[in-house]
Amino acid sequence: MSSAVSGERAERESVRRPGTRKDRDETRENRNETRKERETRKEGEARKDREARKDRGTPKTRGPRGARCGRRLLWVLPPVAALGLFFLYPLALVVRQSFSPDEGGISIEPYTEVFASTAFREALTTTVWLAVGSTAGCLVLGFALALVIAFVPFPGSRAVARFIDVFLSFPSFLITLALLFIYGTVGMVNGAWTDLTGAASGPVQFLTTPWGVLLAEITYFTPFVIRPLLAAFSQLDTAQLEVASSLGARPARIVRRVILPEALPALAAGGSLVLVLCLNEFGIVLFTGAKGVTTLPTLVYSKAILESDYPAACVVAVVNVALSVGLYAVYRMVARRAGA
Numbered sequence: 069m070s071s072a073v074s075g076e077r078a079e080r081e082s083v084r085r086p087g088t089r090k091d092r093d094e095t096r097e098n099r100n101e102t103r104k105e106r107e108t109r110k111e112g113e114a115r116k117d118r119e120a121r122k123d124r125g126t127p128k129t130r131g132p133r134g135a136r137c138g139r140r141l142l143w144v145l146p147p148v149a150a151l152g153l154f155f156l157y158p159l160a161l162v163v164r165q166s167f168s169p170d171e172g173g174i175s176i177e178p179y180t181e182v183f184a185s186t187a188f189r190e191a192l193t194t195t196v197w198l199a200v201g202s203t204a205g206c207l208v209l210g211f212a213l214a215l216v217i218a219f220v221p222f223p224g225s226r227a228v229a230r231f232i233d234v235f236l237s238f239p240s241f242l243i244t245l246a247l248l249f250i251y252g253t254v255g256m257v258n259g260a261w262t263d264l265t266g267a268a269s270g271p272v273q274f275l276t277t278p279w280g281v282l283l284a285e286i287t288y289f290t291p292f293v294i295r296p297l298l299a300a301f302s303q304l305d306t307a308q309l310e311v312a313s314s315l316g317a318r319p320a321r322i323v324r325r326v327i328l329p330e331a332l333p334a335l336a337a338g339g340s341l342v343l344v345l346c347l348n349e350f351g352i353v354l355f356t357g358a359k360g361v362t363t364l365p366t367l368v369y370s371k372a373i374l375e376s377d378y379p380a381a382c383v384v385a386v387v388n389v390a391l392s393v394g395l396y397a398v399y400r401m402v403a404r405r406a407g408a
Contacts, residue, residue, distance in 0.1 A: 159389070166382035178379040187367065188384065195363040198278065199346035202285035206342045207335055209286060210293030214331075215323065217294070218301040219309075229298060232291045243288040244355035251275045278361050284352045289345060293338035300334035301327070333402070340399035348392055364388040 169177045182188050217225055250256050251272050258270020274280050304327065312322045350365040362370070364384055371381035 162382045162385055165378055166386050169379055178383045182380050182383040187362065191362045191364050191367040191384075192387075194278070194361060195347060195365075198281060198285065198361075198363065199343055201282050202289060202346045203339050203343045205282070205286040206290045206293045207339050210290045210297060210338065211331065211335065213290070214294045214297035214301060215327070218298055219327075232294050232298075235291045236295065238288075239351070240284075240288050240349065241351040241355045244284050244352050247275060247280070247284055247287065248355070251280070275356055276358050278358060280356050281353055281358050281361055284356055285346055285349060288352065289342045292342050292345070293335070296334040296338045297331055300331050304330050336402045337399065340395065340402050344392055344395045344399055347395060348388065364391075 166178055167174050167176065169175050216222075217228055248255060252258070252275055253269070253273065255270075255272070255275075257272045261267065261270040261272075275283075308326050309322060312326055317325070348365060349363070350369070353361055353363055353366050354369075365388065368381050368384045368388065371377045371384060
């Protein structure tokens with residue numbers, strides 16, 4: 069009886085015991101191997117996923133690398149060839165001719181002769197002061213007109229703003245002809261004066277002077293300042309103007325403290341562009357017939373066409389191009405900072 073009870077107790081203890089130490093070690097190793105297999109499988113799946121994403125992000129190309137480079141060159145060569153043929157090659161010829169005196173060879177003699185001449189110094193001075201004066205006049209007049217168009221409500225303000233856009237496409241000689249019809253020697257003003265007084269000539273004779281050229285350039289180039297100013301004023305928060313007005317600020321103070329700081333980048337960009345355009349203006353000076361007004365472009369025309377002095381004409385042209393490129397670089401820098 070006791071042996072039977074001890075046997076049953078042994079069986080129950082064997083069922084409760086998890087097994088021998090060897091069995092437990094084998095079970096633990098199996099678990100570790102199963103865990104490693106899962107980790108290995110997950111790493112493989114993650115690697116495949118990364119490779120699939122990489123394949124999707126990389127554009128598929130056809131053909132070898134040499135063929136791709138060849139196709140790119142076929143697309144790049146035509147515009148580069150056109151640029152070199154129609155712009156760089158003529159410019160290179162002008163620069164080369166500027167170092168080629170009439171005696172032959174390569175020399176800086178044309179530059180020394182031109183820089184030492186009184187005509188070149190006077191033309192350079194006239195070009196600079198006309199360009200600076202026209203730019204200053206355009207900035208003042210353009211800022212005043214832009215304020216009126218943007219902030220003073222009147223019938224037809226939108227039509228005026230659109231006309232300014234159209235005005236930018238007009239040729240410069242058209243404005244000069246219009247000024248000649250009004251202020252010329254036989255223009256409307258002088259004609260009315262001679263009809264009323266019986267005098268032989270009218271009192272308005274300034275159009276053939278440097279002041280006439282200055283007036284024509286200001287008239288023509290002012291819209292180039294108005295256009296960026298109107299764009300800047302359209303982004304101005306009107307709440308600032310209302311708050312300043314409610315606090316008792318006068319219009320002049322509002323313009324000086326609120327509007328002008330917002331308009332400075334547009335003024336700088338427009339003024340830089342006008343300075344570059346005035347520096348290269350030829351049609352206005354030619355059509356006004358101003359006596360004694362010789363700028364760098366007109367000096368190039370005089371040296372090349374009237375005197376057939378091509379080396380000197382090329383020297384003046386190179387100087388004019390250098391000034392224009394430098395000012396254009398300033399304009400692009402200012403326009404980039406202004407967000408244009």
